């Protein structure tokens with residue numbers, strides 16, 4: 001089943017809610033990057049949060065980038081979403097060994113680390129993108145996205161994310177939700193939402209139990225009356241082109257390119273976000289050198 005994003009609004013108008021399923025996206029990321037279980041969960045949560053934020057931003061041709069640099073064994077975790085919520089991403093060290101809090105519970109926080117920042121880049125189709133950052137709270141991704149929205153964007157929010165990796169290392173279920181209070185919302189609503197989120201349990205448990213996105217949102221909002229919008233289908237999507245890959249070749253520098261030409265062999269350059277390979281022949285590289 002294709003992944004979906006479902007947006008909703010409480011009928012009292014105070015709470016904006018979004019939920020998504022992201023199994024296909026996270027499974028695609030796993031096969032592209034050949035991630036081990038803990039890396040699959042970390043990258044999957046980042047992709048899920050990024051997709052929802054991209055969809056919520058609603059700026060035509062805009063984008064949202066999340067970059068986690070926590071000093072943990074995973075290195076940098078990066079995700080980029082387009083305006084609909086189609087995402088791509090990578091993790092610097094996709095093959096880290098298994099980290100668990102206890103048997104069967106992946107320790108994403110330890111893999112990402114907490115010594116560093118979450119940086120968010122919002123391309124709002126203005127001259128300059130909006131860039132904000134926050135110190136990582138737990139490295140668990142969901143908590144960090146919540147902290148970013150609350151501290152950097154002053155928007156009272158809650159973000160829950162989950163990726164369940166199966167025994168064969170494929171992705172069993174994945175998804176998440178974001179709730180946001182609109183300015184002026186009564187204080188009592190915060191308690192009601194917190195109680196709803198606590199009672200709902202984990203995102204993976206809800207998805208594994210077969211809950212629909214509507215049911216999931218009803219649970220986390222503590223049974224508030226919701227109005228749903230049309231769901232959007234989203235997928236793992238890369239926008240790489242030969243020109244963009246050429247730009248990364250240029251960044252190698254004159255010397256290294258010269259060396260490639262002298263070796264006289266074609267080189268393969270893989271896109272950092274997907275599994276597309278671009279082949280460059282020595283004459284083509286000479287052409288790039290001539291432009292430098």
Ligand SMILES: [Zn+2]
Nearest residue numbers: 238240271274
């Ligand atoms: Zn690509």
